[in-house]
Amino acid sequence: MPLESILPSLFAGEAFRAAAIPAELPPDTLMGNEAFAAFYSRSARPLWAYLARVSADPTLADDLMQESFVRFLCAARPDDGEVAARRYLFRIATNLLRDHWRRPRQASIEEIPEEFFADVSSSAQSDSRVLLGPALAQLTLRERQLLWLAYAEGYSHREIAEVTGLASASICLLLFRARRRIAALLRDQNTKRGLAL
Amino acid sequence: MTLSPCPHEKEIAALLACGQWPHAAPADLRTHAAACRSCAELALVTSAFRAARTRAAAAAPLVSPGILWWRAQLRRRNAAIERVTRPILGAQIFAFLVCIAVAVGFATSHAAQGLGWIEELRQTARSPSTDLARLWPSSLAGSGSALWVLVSVLATVALLGGMAVYLASSEER
Numbered sequence: 521m522p523l524e525s526i527l528p529s530l531f532a533g534e535a536f537r538a539a540a541i542p543a544e545l546p547p548d549t550l551m552g553n554e555a556f557a558a559f560y561s562r563s564a565r566p567l568w569a570y571l572a573r574v575s576a577d578p579t580l581a582d583d584l585m586q587e588s589f590v591r592f593l594c595a596a597r598p599d600d601g602e603v604a605a606r607r608y609l610f611r612i613a614t615n616l617l618r619d620h621w622r623r624p625r626q627a628s629i630e631e632i633p634e635e636f637f638a639d640v641s642s643s644a645q646s647d648s649r650v651l652l653g654p655a656l657a658q659l660t661l662r663e664r665q666l667l668w669l670a671y672a673e674g675y676s677h678r679e680i681a682e683v684t685g686l687a688s689a690s691i692c693l694l695l696f697r698a699r700r701r702i703a704a705l706l707r708d709q710n711t712k713r714g715l716a717l
Numbered sequence: 718m719t720l721s722p723c724p725h726e727k728e729i730a731a732l733l734a735c736g737q738w739p740h741a742a743p744a745d746l747r748t749h750a751a752a753c754r755s756c757a758e759l760a761l762v763t764s765a766f767r768a769a770r771t772r773a774a775a776a777a778p779l780v781s782p783g784i785l786w787w788r789a790q791l792r793r794r795n796a797a798i799e800r801v802t803r804p805i806l807g808a809q810i811f812a813f814l815v816c817i818a819v820a821v822g823f824a825t826s827h828a829a830q831g832l833g834w835i836e837e838l839r840q841t842a843r844s845p846s847t848d849l850a851r852l853w854p855s856s857l858a859g860s861g862s863a864l865w866v867l868v869s870v871l872a873t874v875a876l877l878g879g880m881a882v883y884l885a886s887s888e889e890r
Contacts, residue, residue, distance in 0.1 A: 553786050560782035569773035582778060586785060593789030594796070652769040671766035674734055703758035706765055 551593060560589065563606050566673065571613055573656065573672075574664045580620065588613040610673075611683045614665060621661055655705035663698035670695055723755040733763040813880055820873050827866070 572581035681688035732738040750756040
């Protein structure tokens, strides 16, 4: 047994503290700097888009995205591939968003101009011209989350259940209702825009 | 309201995922989607969300991954230090309480002798001829317990002093 381990920290100092850290966290479960940079470059934008659209607050999305990545890095989890890692990241973000939502709200989705999300390129197709913001504003947080994960991220019901913590069996019904609702809202919006034009 | 999806939904979803809807879709599928409520909703909603995702992702302000990695390292380190020092802090509190209990016990057990000593001190102060040897309590005079009391008092003072110095220095850090 090393002497430092039986001495109080007062006498052992920094050497004792530094030696104690690797014993707590197995290094094989932690992501290295370069691996993280690669993962970040592929995951950060989709995650920010999810948080910004569901929360309707770009500033909050910035904060939650950074916190999600930091928590992701702090979590000691096995390396089970990028798809699982991304799902885990979305799960952290979803939990953070839910925690934030339990506190009093400070911003409304209607306060965020749709232009903020305007694409810098002109690659949007005909249907994608539909402005999602006003329709999303009329949905609940859970409906927004479910719809985004299913139709923007393309997750299956099982994956959505894993991310949101809901029962897999209830995802189908919740998603069906949410899709029907937003489809009606988007159709109304299109009709109004058509009349206006 | 039925939950059973249209059999063509998977086909349309696959085309939407590739970005090939509706241009690369077969004509009969497009005709079906125009008539089927479920497929029309799927196409409308997926297109809107995919476009919103593209727009939002393009607008994402990203920080350097190095900063986040460094923050995570710092947080992990702090968490590990906290885990290590928590039991030490508990031991310190326990030691402090034991010292207090010993000091109180000692003071209680010697309170009677101390009172007698004060009374003798008063009498000495009143008497015209003061003898310094009389300042020592008569109950302790000539016995070995005098040394024991002195050592105990000094040990307690040293212990409490050491604790106070340590607590003060650890708070500074």
